[in-house]
Amino acid sequence: MCGILGLLLHDPSIDAASEIAEGLSLLQHRGQDACGIVTGGPKGRFFQCKANGMVRDVFDSNAIARLVGGMGIGHVRYPTAGSAHHAEAQPFYVNSPYGIVFAHNGNLINTGSLLHFMDADAHRHINTSSDSELLLNIFANELQKTGKFRINEEDIFTAIGGLMAQAKGAYACVAMLAGFGIIAFRDPNGIRPVGMASRAAAGGRDWMFASESVVADASGFGGWEDVRPGEAVIITRASVSRRQVAPPAAFAPDIFEFVYFARPDSVLDGISVYRSRMAMGDALAEEVRRVLAEKKIEVDVVIPVPDTSRVAALNLAQQLKLPYREGFIKNRYVGRTFIMPGQQMRKKNVRKKLNAMALEFANKNVLLVDDSIVRGTTSKEIIQMAKDVGAKQVIVASCAPPIRFPNVYGIDMPSRYELVGHGRTVEQISDAIGADLVIFQTLPDLISSVRQFNPAIASFDCSVFTGEYVTGGVDAAYLDHLERLRADNVKGKAIVGDVAVLEGKGGGGARDTSGSEGASVSGSGGPVNGHDDTIGLHNTWKSS
């Protein structure tokens, strides 16, 4: 669930990089593995810095000072395709046609046929196993078709329409064309979020695209509007143009953005994430009341599992007229565990991140509230921690229903066998995580908790609960492939250049899949983290 950002300042002499870095730090919760910024400066030149790591580590003042130009795009990455290799950090760049820089949130589901097309028909080289690099090349190929010396907005809309006719899956994207402007577009089902906002500047307006509205709020941008599903928006210093470029399709934003991913202070598709989480707590309280009465269990205290469940847990406690206590204290320097790569790291970090205070647990029946139980990593650890400090009974309530199916749209849960809810009844899930009882929100209650704030949205992507995938094209064979490619036990073994063929047969031509690290670097300075991974940009590598 990466974060994307685009910024165009009206005055090209003001550098955009520091604001982009600040904005990316507000999107850090969407991706902790890698981050990058590319700015567009004088003479249409691009300046780039990207590396594995958190925003605050990659973008020190030296790195920012070398990112020249009044427009740019940025990305924070949580890998859901390819590997976590630094060569797949975004934004990506292609020099032809026109010079394009590109950042993507989401995941494609037809990479196999797209790779084959790239190879056999478009003759474009894809240098990593990232689906985002592939998507950029689809875009470049569509722009190339104009054959023009200079393109205009019409050409760009046509190209994005062409891309949407080919790319299947989830994609919220921002792009920048050299010397031209910034662009955003969103897949026809609007699965991943992206919106736009502006603010007054001397002689005109500054414009921003971002995954979440919190970035606009914090940077003094107003008038937040979502990019509509199947829509493309082009912003230059002279104009803002919007166009529906794909035929209408079912709007289905991912409900998991509201459950877990987005910040509570963001508003996505007209819905306050905060309000939706409060409503989840209210609705879950009713289910908890019913089940506790049926089982004749009395609860002494409600304890949230920090951070995301706090909002819902407070409402739940209020509804049930039970005390709400912060029994787990979070180490604020440890990031989100769910989006960390690898089960070992996730497991270790739950203990590093949360500490149970005995005085809130000893001799009590505690009701732990979490937003979701996915692999069960968090709940298994914290239930044990609660018991270790003397809890009598540990009941867990989840704001989301059991997660039983893989996500294929930009959340890294590719294997059903890693999901504690897959193939298990509620009682079996409870046993697996060591709880005395688990209570799940029902799916209709989850949907209405979110939808009540924007009834115009007819449906949400709920595939992780239902196994129904709104884009089509996801069948048992696809899920088997995905599992073989990306399950925890195989991930990380992929080499750069090892293309993620999920269908059909990619490869051939001149492609070298032997693990070449590819790409020579032009530009100044040495590599970040000791690696070179870009072509032809003014790299603003940190000197070490």
Ligand SMILES: O=P(O)(O)OC[C@H]1O[C@H](OP(=O)(O)OP(=O)(O)O)[C@H](O)[C@@H]1O
């Ligand atoms: O069942 P699991 O596989 O453990 O996944 C679910 C847990 O992971 C997330 O927390 P995380 O620590 O990532 O982020 P948070 O601090 O925002 O709650 C989520 O909020 C749940 O607590």
Ligand SMILES: NC(=O)CC[C@H](N)C(=O)O
């Ligand atoms: N979580 C995401 O949006 C990831 C984007 C892209 N699929 C990648 O792996 O880089």
Ligand SMILES: [Mg+2]
């Ligand atoms: Mg959590």
